Amino acid sequence: MDVFRIATAGSVDDGKSTLIGRLLYETNSITTDKLEAIERASQRKGIGFLDLSLLTDGLVAEREQGITIDVAHIYFNTPKRKFIIADSPGHVEYTRNMITGASRAQTSIILVDARKGIIEQTHRHYFIANLLRIPYVIVCVNKMDLVNYAEEVFTKIKNDFLKLSANLSNTQQQIVVIPVSSLHGDNLTTRSEKMPWFTGEPLLTLLEALPVPAAPGKFRMPVQLAIRPRNESHHDYRGYAGRISSGKISVGDAVTVLPSGRTSNVTGIHKNGVEQTMAAYRESVTITIADDIDISRGDMLVRSGEEPVLKPEHTAFICWMDSQLLDPVKSYLLQHGTQRIKAKITQVNFVQDTATLQQLAPAGGLKMNEIAKVSLKTAKPLPADAYHDNPANGTFILIDEFTNNTAAVGFFE
Amino acid sequence: MKKDYLKEFPRELEDEAIYIMREAAAQFDRPAILFSGGKDSITLVRLAQKAFYPGKVPFPLVHIDTGHNFPETITFRDKLVAETGLELIVGLVQDDIDAKRVVEETGKFASRNILQTTTLLRTIEANKFDACMGGARRDEEKARAKERVFSVRDDFGQWDAKNQRPELFDYLNGRIRPGENVRVFPISNWTELDVWNYIREEKLEIPSIYFSHERPVIERNGVLWPYSDFIFKDADEVIQTKTVRFRTVGDMSCTAALASTANTIEQIIEEVIGTSVSERGTRLDDQRSEAAMEARKAVGYF
Numbered sequence: 001m002d003v004f005r006i007a008t009a010g011s012v013d014d015g016k017s018t019l020i021g022r023l024l025y026e027t028n029s030i031t032t033d034k035l036e037a038i039e040r041a042s043q044r045k046g047i048g049f050l051d052l053s054l055l056t057d058g059l060v061a062e063r064e065q066g067i068t069i070d071v072a073h074i075y076f077n078t079p080k081r082k083f084i085i086a087d088s089p090g091h092v093e094y095t096r097n098m099i100t101g102a103s104r105a106q107t108s109i110i111l112v113d114a115r116k117g118i119i120e121q122t123h124r125h126y127f128i129a130n131l132l133r134i135p136y137v138i139v140c141v142n143k144m145d146l147v148n149y150a151e152e153v154f155t156k157i158k159n160d161f162l163k164l165s166a167n168l169s170n171t172q173q174q175i176v177v178i179p180v181s182s183l184h185g186d187n188l189t190t191r192s193e194k195m196p197w198f199t200g201e202p203l204l205t206l207l208e209a210l211p212v213p214a215a216p217g218k219f220r221m222p223v224q225l226a227i228r229p230r231n232e233s234h235h236d237y238r239g240y241a242g243r244i245s246s247g248k249i250s251v252g253d254a255v256t257v258l259p260s261g262r263t264s265n266v267t268g269i270h271k272n273g274v275e276q277t278m279a280a281y282r283e284s285v286t287i288t289i290a291d292d293i294d295i296s297r298g299d300m301l302v303r304s305g306e307e308p309v310l311k312p313e314h315t316a317f318i319c320w321m322d323s324q325l326l327d328p329v330k331s332y333l334l335q336h337g338t339q340r341i342k343a344k345i346t347q348v349n350f351v352q353d354t355a356t357l358q359q360l361a362p363a364g365g366l367k368m369n370e371i372a373k374v375s376l377k378t379a380k381p382l383p384a385d386a387y388h389d390n391p392a393n394g395t396f397i398l399i400d401e402f403t404n405n406t407a408a409v410g411f412f413e
Numbered sequence: 414m415k416k417d418y419l420k421e422f423p424r425e426l427e428d429e430a431i432y433i434m435r436e437a438a439a440q441f442d443r444p445a446i447l448f449s450g451g452k453d454s455i456t457l458v459r460l461a462q463k464a465f466y467p468g469k470v471p472f473p474l475v476h477i478d479t480g481h482n483f484p485e486t487i488t489f490r491d492k493l494v495a496e497t498g499l500e501l502i503v504g505l506v507q508d509d510i511d512a513k514r515v516v517e518e519t520g521k522f523a524s525r526n527i528l529q530t531t532t533l534l535r536t537i538e539a540n541k542f543d544a545c546m547g548g549a550r551r552d553e554e555k556a557r558a559k560e561r562v563f564s565v566r567d568d569f570g571q572w573d574a575k576n577q578r579p580e581l582f583d584y585l586n587g588r589i590r591p592g593e594n595v596r597v598f599p600i601s602n603w604t605e606l607d608v609w610n611y612i613r614e615e616k617l618e619i620p621s622i623y624f625s626h627e628r629p630v631i632e633r634n635g636v637l638w639p640y641s642d643f644i645f646k647d648a649d650e651v652i653q654t655k656t657v658r659f660r661t662v663g664d665m666s667c668t669a670a671l672a673s674t675a676n677t678i679e680q681i682i683e684e685v686i687g688t689s690v691s692e693r694g695t696r697l698d699d700q701r702s703e704a705a706m707e708a709r710k711a712v713g714y715f
Contacts, residue, residue: 272463
């Protein structure tokens with residue numbers, strides 16, 4: 001049974017909340033008491049119809065200010081799949097939220113208002129979907145009802161979008177463009193009768209049918225902790241617990257422990273108390289090995305012969321996420337896998353304008369929501385892969401040692 | 414209309430929850446599981462057993478006891494503790510009432526639910542817990558939809574919705590200052606249906622009040638209140654015996670009963686799917702206002 005993760009982003013008023021509300025509504029994911037609550041709220045607002053956007057309306061703190069401040073998680077399922085939506089606001093000042101929401105997504109849904117076409121926000125949303133190499137991008141050209149369901153409006157926007165995406169690097173990404181009206185439900189769960197010229201699938205049919213993307217990369221498992229029961233039945237048991245971030249491993253495989261470089265063979269793979277001969281990407285397991293080697297949290301298990309190059313100097317794209325500016329004098333804690341070590345940004349090479357794709361000269365420290373290409377140095381060599389080879393082993397976060405805030409996320413080149 | 418639905422538990426959610434529990438064990442000195450005796454916390458216990466097998470579960474169970482429990486829940490709790498060998502720490506709301514740290518509500522709709530926060534924070538401090546795992550899910554309520562997996566609370570247990578650490582990929586940043594603590598939510602991404610499918614597939618035992626039984630109730634505004642010594646009854650209110658079950662395990666004074674004949678997990682799932690009232694809709698504490706949960710979380714509730 002699959003879990004399919006979706007990131008949504010849109011500008012103010014492009015109908016994103018209504019689109020999500022309608023997906024929930026039409027998959028019977030809303031209970032009567034919640035529906036009644038939004039009916040009452042719709043009436044209070046003086047709206048004559050059921051305002052489905054209210055379903056994703058957030059906290060009192062947000063409503064008071066009329067904004068969405070954070071990533072909200074929304075759940076729905078069909079008999080085929082469980083879906084998790086990470087919904088984030090689309091303003092430029094919320095780049096950090098968009099990246100957070102997109103960080104685990106298999107699909108990005110980008111909304112475009114049919115009356116406005118591609119705008120600066122669309123460029124920004126697509127830049128992020130591309131930077132994070134999200135396998136699928138679904139562009140919903142919304143509010144088709146307001147342009148008389150005209151095919152030429154849709155075709156122009158579609159072509160504009162494909163031109164925009166051609167300027168960026170990730171060619172493995174699959175892009176689908178769909179004309180919809182979230183207010184009226186056209187092409188969301190059923191094919192719209194008003195747009196017979198559109199031959200593609202409606203949004204939900206597509207979401208149910210997209211294959212779960214294959215995870216690239218060789219076997220990598222950051223060790224979370226060692227399990228040593230020291231009880232009578234498992235007197236000498238020593239297992240290494242972790243979640244496989246990429247690839248797969250079998251009993252008998254030769255493994256190398258990084259950073260020490262010691263090698264051994266896998267003697268057992270335990271999952272939830274049951275032994276199995278093989279385990280793969282995303283599974284939480286406990287691995288036992290033949291030799292008594294010192295392994296602890298922060299180490300990484302890889303298959304021998306497939307070791308990443310251990311290096312202390314890196315270049316990476318980062319997105320700054322803290323209200324305190326990046327301070328190049330200060331060191332930060334870099335977390336990669338389960339390891340935390342000191343790191344320093346040695347140079348900000350350029351700041352990326354995500355709309356125009358221009359590379360700007362850095363002006364002082366990085367501000368919250370800025371994306372930049374940086375050079376950095378870590379206190380010890382890291383067993384990282386390049387993000388484009390292995391996304392699961394190619395990311396890191398920076399933690400401010402004094403405030404403990406998560407200050408940045410990065411993608412190794 | 415009967416809905417067609419997901420009939421299998423997505424195992425990826427179990428891998429994720431086990432990963433989160435292991436992070437809690439590795440990043441904190443003294444983590445604990447908040448245990449209510451409800452289905453979500455029972456699920457946490459099973460996940461913890463799996464996460465550290467063949468080792469022992471490295472967390473005690475903490476029960477914040479309002480004194481208004483369903484007796485069936487306490488029986489269940491004690492049996493589970495005896496069978497699993499886990500340590501149980503109980504924080505009694507009554508102790509805070511006796512010490513006059515909190516004042517009980519009075520009147521027809523009085524509940525001890527709100528008083529739990531003081532007892533919870535006192536228990537966390539007394540035991541020096543730096544991480545408390547809870548069975549809360551983001552699908553329960555909109556304040557929870559924005560909750561982190563590692564949710565940092567200040568010295569006073571408060572949640573600051575606008576100032577949360579971003580959580581990217583699988584990274585969980587549990588670094589805290591002395592005095593702060595973290596609430597950890599391993600089953601954040603599960604829905605009520607996922608929990609029930611898990612309970613069915615894992616054959617977990619749950620307290621008997623989840624299944625249909627006969628019970629004295631009072632009907633108020635269309636809601637069935639379980640009758641007990643803990644609720645005030647107006648002279649004109651009638652006690653009736655009805656066939657009911659409970660969808661959540663809360664206090665006897667604030668958990669509504671559901672007229673139901675479901676007495677197997679399969680029937681409960683059919684009911685959950687076909688049902689038209691969300692889970693929190695049977696919690697009388699949330700109906701007080703639209704923002705009830707958000708307000709309670711801000712001051713340190715679960």
